[in-house]
Amino acid sequence: MEADKHYIFRSARLGFRDWIRADIEKMAEINADPEVMRFFPATQSAQQTQEFIERMSAQFKEKHFCYFAADHLETGDFIGFIGLSVQTFEADFNPCTDIGWRLKKSAWQKGFATEGAKRCLDYAFDELKLEKINAMAPQVNLPSVNVMKKLGMKEVLAFNHPLLADDERLRECVLYELLKKDHVLK
Template sequence: MNTTKNYIFTSERLGFRNWISEDVEEMAQVNSNPNVMEFFPATPTFEQTKAFVERMQKQFSDKKYCYFAVDILQSGTFIGFIGLSDKDFESDFTPCVDIGWRLSEEHWYKGYATEGAKACLKYGFEKLNLEKIISTTPKINLKSEEVMKKIGMTKVKNFDHPLLLEDNRLKDCLLYEIINPG
């Protein structure tokens, strides 16, 4: 467990922070679960998880947002990530800022993804003055689409994800967005 908690912001039950090196092992455990990674083309290796954490640390340093490491406030337990990240793959809606989440399976169905995503939208709109935030998911990922709806996002379109064109199961994706209400 992390002993020093430097939360950038919190929600009712969750703390959002930049990544620390001790998170790599715990995130690698989340990433190794085939149920967590069901709607991704592959399970990341430990080295890929480490590189992801380093990218998030750099992005936070540069932009003051990332897919934040998330802890349960009451216990300090790391549960995965929820946050904002740049997307720049080839499409008609990039570059853009994406909201996403990946939580350990034992923390599913507790409302954490929805609660955390709402807090990240608030941070993105009120603190960072972002104009628009998008989210994408394979069409078959009904759980993530449900979170998108619960946090007030609107479906824009279906699209073939350029990074998933070789994966017939995952390439048909949904694009949702939400505009800064302020």
């Protein structure tokens, strides 16, 4: 494992940390995979990935959370991101703190998104003292919607995402919510 990986917190199998330069190429591979990005309007370039990572690191420095770089602890392999981010696009419910994830295909179907998101919720409610966390996805993104349900989140709204307005397949989205008082530590 790289010496410069300092975990902010861990779950049973995952380590969560701020981003490092070595993550850019690995995350760019994930963002360039059409199957991983099938519920987004397009894949992302290496430059877009670098800008994303820079935004996440800046947000972490300011708020002590971001979409964290996630590593599989047993192997030390970077698997993608799981974490929290502030959403500010034009919507009645924004700004809100969103929980999200994007993992490489080899990390799918192993329960990592659910495990990691549960641990991020614990961090959000217990360490950061946030009162509410949201999650959103296009209605067609059933894998993510299923994770939201496994987290105990409740659907509160169906909406047309303004940043996806021109995409007939993706614009209809759902917003889920979990309140601190309803969160159960596992």
